[in-house]
Structure formats: structure tokens, C-alpha cells
Amino acid sequence: MTTNQQRGTADIGVTGLAVMGANLARNFARNGYTVALHNRSRARTDQLVAEHGHEGTFVATESLEELVASLAVPRRVLIMVKAGQPVDDVIDQLIPLLEAGDIVIDAGNSHYEDTRRREAALAQQGLHFVGVGVSGGEEGALNGPAIMPGGPEKSYEALGPMLEKISAHHDGEPCCAWVGTDGAGHYVKMVHNGIEYADMQVIGEAYDLLRRVGGIEPAEQAEIFTAWNQTDLASYLIEITAEVLAQKDEATGGPLVDVIVDEAGQKGTGRWTAISGLDVGAPVAAIAESVFARSLSSQPHVREVARRTLAAGIESVEAPQPADREEFVEDVRQALFASKLVAYAQGMDMLAAAAQEYGWSLDLGTIASLWRDGCIIRADLLDVIMKAFGGRDTDRHPEPGTRAEGQPVNLLFAPEFSQAIAEALPAWRRVVATAVTAGVPVPVFSSALAYYDGLRADRLPAALVQGQRDYFGAHTYRRTDRDGSFHTLWSADRSEVEA
Template identity: 70%
Template sequence: MSADIGVTGLAVMGANLARNLARNGYTVSLHNRSVERTDALLEAHGSEGEFVRTESLVQLVESLERPRRVLIMVKAGAPVDAVIDDLLPLLDEGDIVIDAGNSFFEETRRREERLREKGLHFVGVGVSGGEEGALNGPSIMPGGSEESYRTLGPMLEKIAADYHGEPCCTWVGTDGAGHYVKMVHNGIEYADMQVIGEAHDLMRSLAGLEPAAQGEVFREWNTTDLASYLIEITAEVLEHEDERTGRPLVDVIVDSAGQKGTGRWTAISALEVGSPVTAIAESVFARSISSQRELRAETNRVFSDGVDSTAADEEFGPEFVEDVRKALYASKLVAYAQGMDMLVAAGEEFGWDLDLKEIASLWRAGCIIRADLLDTIMKAFDGESSRLPKNLLLAEEFTEALNECLPAWRRVVAAAAEHGVPAPVFSSSLAYYDSLRRDRLPAALTQGLRDYFGAHTYQRTDVEGTFHTLWSGDRGEVEA
């Protein structure tokens, strides 16, 4: 039989995507470097749909209808290039190679150009939702050529998550745009999880709320404007009791957060395109410092927290918990605003016509950052480009929300600083907000200093032009 699509790389994500495709009526040709994994999938799940067993890439390609569609699900980096190298001699003009892993967008751009020169399509697809999403419907963010999407799109839309009858999948842009959007999604995810962690720490350290009690708080918060997948599962994690010790599970998990690189890539790319994603960057650094456990243990013994233990603490009761909720919502908004700002900057840099409304729609189901506020984000970016807000925080609904949250946000950040509880993303998000709203920033002095030691010049507020002060001479000003 002729298969509709081939999948090579049958670890958990690849196997689940293959099963998803088969469940949705497609004949899926299977390949893995070790045939045992192919056979294990067929033995366990072969009844879920039509599969074709192959033992080599040659057999995989020969089993596919034209134009051939081959989905690669192997580890990002060199393994992807190795599979492409093996596939190229087997493919014909018009065939489509799909990378649905977490590849770096620049590598996707390089691969797309390489295959385009050979008459082939290369599609970098961002897939979010983890193992469960891959099987039951992920958020899918495809890049590549529009022509390839005409062939591939209906298939991806059918296996994607469904939000009130709309698939969480659409073509987002050329070459590496799909993987870029997924990267920014993950950056927002980093910041979102970090502010949730900071809220948990503040409520425990200052309000004395134990994890189980916090689970109830987060469960209640999930009925408010904070409603989201991450808030929902936070309640479950905090309420979970460790079977071995009877303690809250969160207390026996080592406090060192790992990462697979996408958050770091987001921060680096943001610097390159000039987008100030301070909350996202701080969340990456927070994971880094959590991993320095030996250094933290030593400084814990040496450093004082600087808190006056003789002073009576203010009462951290229900009002403080509500303050934390508002600070969490405001900081969450900043993370989304920074991600959207970065997408605009990247679109200008790489020539992508990114539709922020469409991108927000992809994140409403199936993915990790799905949240009720995405419907409001879509409304904010719905309309003619000239009338869209320059920053998500300027959308009327969010401006009103920030004004309402601001006093609580300031109280929470102040309490964290006063009592020695680190809240880097709460703090940096508030600083971002304050930086945006100020009519003057200290960058004027920075430019003066740069002009002094490096003759980097500056511009004036009262006349047009570029100027330099003769600091080592008579200190007169000249036009540069």
C-alpha cells in the first residue's frame, strides 16, 4: 500500500505523532534506526490505524505516495542533518521533509535553503503539548513554503488540538518561522513557570501557606483571569503527597531546574533582534542559578539575609495572597507582551509576515501556555496593522488590568525585597512596566558616558543631528 506520510524516529514524541496520524485516518509508514522500537510500537498500538513497517529509509521512501512526506523526529542538531543526508538521494523534486523537533530556527533556515536548492521542501514545525499533546492533539506551528503547506497543512490541521472547532495549526511564515514561534512560546513558558514558582515561594515564606493549602489557592485562581493550563497543574503538583515520605512532593524534589535550550535561545535571539524580553531572560537565569547548588549551599552559610529579625513583620494574610495573585497576573501579561514584541522584531529582521492574532490562536489549546487570556490577546491584535497596539500592554483590556494590579504588584515586589525572598521575574516585569511608562530614562547619562570615553556621539532633544563634546579639549560641542 502507499502510505500518506512516513515517520522516522519513534521515541515517545515520534511514536505518539505517528499514532495520532493513524488515529485520524492516515496510513503511516514507520521507521526507526533500531527495528525493535518499530515492532514494539506495532505490537502495542498497531490496532489504532493503518501502519506500514519498514526496516530502512529506502523502504520508508518507497512506501510513500507522491509527493512524499517524511516527518523526522530525532534529537535536534547533528542527528537531524544526518537523517537529511541519508534521505536526499532517495527523494524527488517536490517531496517534503518535515522536522517536528525542537530545532534551532537558524538551523531550520539553513536546511530549508539547502533543500530548496534541490527542488525539495523543508518544513520546520513547532509542536507543543508534550507526549499527551503529540498523541491527542498538539499546538502546531509550521513554517516553510506556502506551497508545501497546501499539501501538508490539511494533515497537520487534522491532528492538531481543537479549540471550539478551530484547529490550533496554521502556516506562520517562511523558512524558520515555525521553529521561531515555538521558541518564543517556550520562552513565555519559562517566564510563566518562574512567576508561578515565585508566587509559591512568597506565599510559603511570608504567608506560611503549606503546599496543600496553596493547591487550594491555585485551584481557586484557575477560576479567575489567571485560568490556564499551568495554573491548573500547579494545583495538582502542590497537592500531591510523596508516597515514600508522606511529605509534599514539592519538598522532596531537588530545587534545580533543568532546560533543553529553547529558553536560552529565546534570550539570545532577543538580544540579536533588539527586543527587551527581560522577564524571559530572568527566568532563564533563575534556572541557571538554581543549578549552582554547591555555591548556593556555601553562600547560605556565609551571607546574611539582611532582614531585621527584631522588627515585627506585617501580617501576611488573605490580603497578601490576593496581592500575589494580582502580581502574578501582571507579570504573566508582561511575559506574553515581551514574547509578542519579540515576534514583531523577528518578523522585521527575517522578512516574516507574522500574524500575531493567528499565532495567539495556535496557543489556545494543546500547548503548555494555553490560557483564557489568549482570546483577549487575539482581540487586541485583530484589525488593520496601523491600528494595532505597539505593545500588548497598550491594549485597552490589559491597560485597565495593569492599572488595577499595579499597587498590589508594587507591594509584593517590595515585600520580597524587604524580607529577602528572591522574585527576579516579578521584579524585572515591574521594572519593564516602569521603563515603558517613564518619559525619561537614565540612558541619557549612558550616552554621555559613551561619548566621553569613546566618542560614540549623542543626539539632542532640542535640535536634529548627531553631536560630540570635545571632552579632552575645550569641551565645546561639534556636530558629528
């Protein structure tokens, strides 16, 4: 049913009806909510009503004034426009139309710092601003995404039940829960996307190794990935990888993957994750390397010159075939699993660091539970991660800047994962060594292994780095045998003084 005459009755308003906004609006309507619609171009509103009006109750509006007038109190307005200035522009137009206690929701991929700024500004007006991370793409938006709302906890009383109803569900639980104040929702979504970057890259590296070293063509790899999806690697990304590799190109008859240009795009969230990792001091090297891998792929002219001029340093341009192909395939599977674990561990470590930096009460177990369905990184592995961080309890949140009692300091320290990596480690080392010998780039496989070895090392070369810093900048150093900070008089008699 549709109408443009209802006033004060709509449960939620959606402004911005491109694919994601339209699908979220349809999702709300399918779940029994009356949805007010607005778009800068009325044609898009009319198209949605004409094509999908039978799915539920929509209220078509011409302006933001009409949109707000159609909403029941407290008014809930969901913004789905391009991140950045367009969001601010819509907010500026909404503020004079709203009343204290109303809720403005940004469900786009906004930067968390923008969300923090907007939440503080709207709070001064008595309004709730909620930054919501939504993962699952167009299909998820329509049929049930993973939803990560932040903002004032009180706003969740009016908004949360609606978001939980339209979200994906896993074992009867909604993949939606309040995650923290101000920008926490968009921050958690950003880290989700960073893990997604790394996950996709390690799958790509596995494919490359199987083909260039193992000599396994895409169609056969599709069968391998399908089989892997029945193991501890079971996930949405492994599933769709098998489908992509099995796809034939109609024009050439060959594998579709062979005619796709090898330049990976990005929308910025992975880059934001790497930058924020540096800001909060979280070593998210695997995530950063996946971003750099996309950047390198997007330099085709430089790569073309490199192919003509840079030496390979290997005996043959053809990679040596493994002596036992089945063993090699299994080695790659284990290396992929171990590297994937590291990406998740780095993402979770970054969330814990951000909670301390921004005073958020992030429950890592709850966050892992939100990713179990509806989102791009959904995987069987997340059930184990959720349990490692103490299970899901949406009524329990650690104190801001702390971890819940009993949670491992690092995900890799959880017994399930430390044992799994111990078993995969020999294969992981063999695969990285083979790739280096064959000249096949595996930036995330190797970075993840270096991170693991860095964690377990009894001494790191950071001691020498600190000595160098003291030499050229008098930055001081600490000693292993007594307390305090010290400086060596490098340009004088090289005696040591206490700083």
C-alpha cells in the same frame, strides 16, 4: 491494520520513534492516515506496531529507502530525531531518495537558524523543508498538540490539512496554521517556550511568597491555586501547579514538593529565546530572568557557600507575617497576573522584531490563537490576546517585517490589558516591596515591573549612558532640541561639535 508490503500508499512517513515521534505517528493513524514507520532500531518499530497497530494503518519499514518507497506523492517525511547533527544526517540520507516537490518535515526542537539553513539548501534540490514547532509534550503529540509550521507556503497545501486534523482544536478551530517562511515555525515555538519559562517562574515566585511570607503550606496553596484557576489566571500551568502542590510524598508523608531537589533543568529553548532577544533588540528581560533563575538554581554548591557566608540584611531570618493574609494572597494573585501579562507582551514584541529582522509575515493574532489549546502555555488569557491583535484570519498576513493594521505596538497598550495592569499595579508594587524587604528573590516579578515602569517613564537614564559612551569612545549623541548627531571634545576644551 499493519503491513510491510504496501508501496506508494502511505500518507506520511515518520522516522524516529522515541516517545514524541511514536505519539505523533499514532495521532496521524488515529485520524485515518496511513503512516509509514522507520526507526534506526527496528525493535522500536515492531514494538509500536505490536502495541498500537489496532489504532490505524501502519506500514513498517526497515530502511529510509523502504520508507520513501511506501509514500504517496508528494512524499511527506517527518523527522523526529535529536536536534542538531542527527537531523542533518537524516536529511543527507533522504535527499537522494526524494523528488522535486516532496516535503521533509522537522518537528523537533531545532534551532531556527538551522532550519533556515536547511530550507535554503533543500530548496536548491527542488524539495520543501518545513520546520514545525510542536507544543504539548507527549500527551499533546498523541491527543492534539499546538502546531506551528513554517517553510514554503506552497508546502502547506499538501501538509497543512493533515497537521490541522491532528492538532488540538479550540472552539472548533485547529490550533495549527502556517506562520511564515523558512525558520518561522521553529522561531515561534522557541518564543512560546521562552514565555513558558517566564510563566513557570512567576508561578514559582508566587508559591515562594505565599509560603515564606504568608506562611501557607503546599496543601492549602493547592486550594488557592485551584481557586485562581477560576479567575483571569485560568491556565494549564495554574491547573497543574495545584495538583503538584496537593501531592503527598509516599515515603515521608509530607508534601512531594519538599523532597524534590530545587534545581530546575532546561533543554535550551529558553536560553535561545534570551539570546535571540538580544540579537533582534527585543527587551525580553522577564524571559531572560527566568532562564537565569534556572541557572542559579543549578549551582547548589555555590548556593550552599552563600547560605553560610552572605548576610541577609534583614532583621529576622523569619519573614514578617502579613497583617491580613487574605489581602496578601489577593495581592500575590494580581502581581502574578500582571507579571504574566508582561511575559506575553515581551514575547509578542520579540516576534514582531524578528519579523522585521528576517522578513517574515508573522500574524500575531493567528499565533496567539494557536496557543489556546494543546500547548503548555494554553490559557484563557490567549483569547483576549488574539482579539487584541485583530483576531484570527489565516488568509491575512501582514507584509514581511510589518504589523497588521490596527495591532497595538505593544500588547500592554491594548485597552483590556492597560486597564487590567492599572488595577493590579498597587498590589504588584506592594508584593515586590514585601519580597525585597523579606529577602525573598522574585527576579521575574521585579524585572517585569521594571520593564513596565521603563515603558512608561518620561525620561530614562539612557541619556547619561550615551554621555558616558561619547566620553570614552566618541560614540556621539543626539539632542532633544535639534536634529543631528553631536560630540563633546571631552579631552580638549569640552566644546560641542556636530558629528
